[in-house]
């Protein structure tokens with residue numbers, strides 16, 4: 001008799017399975033609440049900069065003024081990319097998708113780090129800073145390279161949010177754009193045991209390095225059921241075209257089961273995603289500021305149509321973080337296929353904090369599977385099959 005306990009059949013998709021403990025965030029899907037290390041997401045989105053939240057995630061407390069300035073400077077000096085890395089990026093096919101490029105370049109970064117495989121807490125913190133600082137530069141540089149333009153060096157006096165917009169567009173962003181970008185980065189920086197964070201922790205649990213864990217996470221984020229949904233949401237808004245076409249599109253596509261409303265529904269939230277509520281406000285403010293209400297009005301109408309539908313009510317399907325972030329990002333001029341890389345920029349601090357937390361109390365993550373295939377088949381020589 002085996003001494004192994006009989007496997008229990010897990011919920012498909014590991015729904016409701018608790019895989020460990022974390023001090024980083026609480027996601028309460030029933031009440032639609034999100035808390036980072038004790039602080040409500042609404043307060044952080046309203047008052048904190050991205051750098052303040054990064055400090056919070058890495059230290060589990062808010063920074064004092066001097067600590068915040070030290071972190072800002074540490075990140076600013078790390079933002080530049082080496083000529084070797086830029087030259088690799090210039091040789092990538094211009095049609096490569098930004099997420100595939102990001103996955104490749106983040107992986108390549110490790111090749112120039114002599115301590116890539118040193119996994120002490122200090123080394124992991126250094127790598128977390130380096131990745132948090134360089135990923136915005138990589139994303140912005142790729143946008144320019146693929147459009148035949150020279151990458152722009154980061155400005156060490158700017159914050160991460162402002163720097164990203166500056167390097168992307170080649171001009172100083174205005175205050176409103178930076179505020180929206182900061183709020184977006186704050187809202188997306190951490191989110192419990194989501195798929196990409198879980199994959200980063202699985203990679204770490206094998207004693208692999210920070211770069212491998214973050215590369216894994218980027219690959220997981222890329223999927224349309226996860227980070228890829230913001231781009232898909234914007235494509236869906238384009239496909240619909242205008243608010244007066246929403247109802248017909250919903251009947252023809254969603255009610256017939258042909259399509260899902262991208263940016264709605266969530267594995268954990270069975271109430272409104274609190275991030276969606278903040279981003280709805282930000283998207284509206286940006287739309288009003290730019291005088292282009294077309295996409296906001298359309299999204300708003302589609303949300304109302306979906307929320308009035310009996311299936312959406314019964315299944316508790318609400319707008320998630322990707323729904324209004326698509327509108328907010330599009331309005332500040334972010335190309336659609338850069339939405340998910342932007343999500344990655346926001347999530348690096350959260351992923352790296354989870355990697356560090358995993359190292360602090362690690363055990364190999366290795367679940368079981370319920371084998372349901374045939375047994376005891378007789379061996380048949382190849383010529384007789």
Ligand SMILES: CC(C)(COP(=O)(O)OP(=O)(O)OC[C@H]1O[C@@H](n2cnc3c(N)ncnc32)[C@H](O)[C@@H]1OP(=O)(O)O)[C@@H](O)C(=O)NCCC(=O)NCCS
Pocket residue numbers: 013224225226227229254259260261262263264265266267268315317320321322
């Ligand atoms: C996020 C998501 C993958 C969660 O999936 P999940 O918890 O595994 O839920 P399921 O895919 O099992 O869906 C449950 C039910 O709701 C329906 N549903 C879920 N999301 C839906 C959506 N966006 N539009 C229409 N129906 C949806 C499914 O069709 C399914 O219906 P059924 O029970 O009649 O078959 C899912 O809601 C989705 O695909 N949303 C769109 C993509 C998205 O926005 N992703 C970003 C998440 S932050």
